[in-house]
Amino acid sequence: MKRLLVINPNTSERVSALLQTHVQAAAGLHVQVRTVTARFGAPYIADEASYAVAAHAALDAWAAALASPEPRPDAVLIGCFGDPGLMALRESSPAPVTGLAEAAFIEAARHGRYAIVTGGERWGPMLQRLAQALGQAQQLAGIHTVVPTGAQLAADPAAAHRLLAQACRDAAHQLGVQ
Incomplete structure (x- = not known):
């Protein structure tokens, strides 16, 4: 079974629950989706400052996920349309990383x-x-x-x-x- 880590780079548990529900439904039963919430930052990313903090929080969530006893993910999805931390996560992750915005851009451009x-x-x-x-x-x-x-x-x-x-x-x- 493939494992997908979804990182919610804001602090809203409600958003994380929505992400978990919708991503799991889209991924199907053959993918185990695990959603984590940023440990610090804004409940909603609305400006440059909260975006910068969210990028740091996404990296922190990635580090915490790696330190957990859970198996390593096969892929990572940044669960924010804006993809804070995308490039830094790609640089530090052996697993493929994308974000909601990047995925939407690619699909729309098709x-x-x-x-x-x-x-x-x-x-x-x-x-x-x-x-x-x-x-x-x-x-x-x-x-x-x-x-x-x-x-x-x-x-x-x-x-x-x-x-x-x-x-x-x-x-x-x-x-x-x-």
Whole structure:
């Protein structure tokens, strides 16, 4: 059986539980998914400072996972759309490492030019830099952010759905992507 370590680089146990549920469902029964939560940092990553701390927290979570009696993972997934610590984890891990953003960029690019729609205005430049660093900037038509942060969106899922659906329609119309 393959083992996947999911690192939640923020301190929200609720987010970790959601990651565990959804990643395990997507991975199927042939993969053992283990999700760990950052021991320090922000409950939600919303700006450059919390992103930098999250990168450190992801490395700390990786080190703690290696020190645990659990078997070593066959792969690592950073469970944050922004992939804090991705390059450093790749440098220190013998197992393959990816993040939610990188995986989404690769899948979206398979279908042509794409846009990113996300909560939190500060994510725009951070995601643009990540796309550039990962060699995905050419396929990225643009990034459309909405004002509320992810934490604010999570507080009212129905309103978040309406706001993000409209932002997706706007991005498709303005940027010419599907």
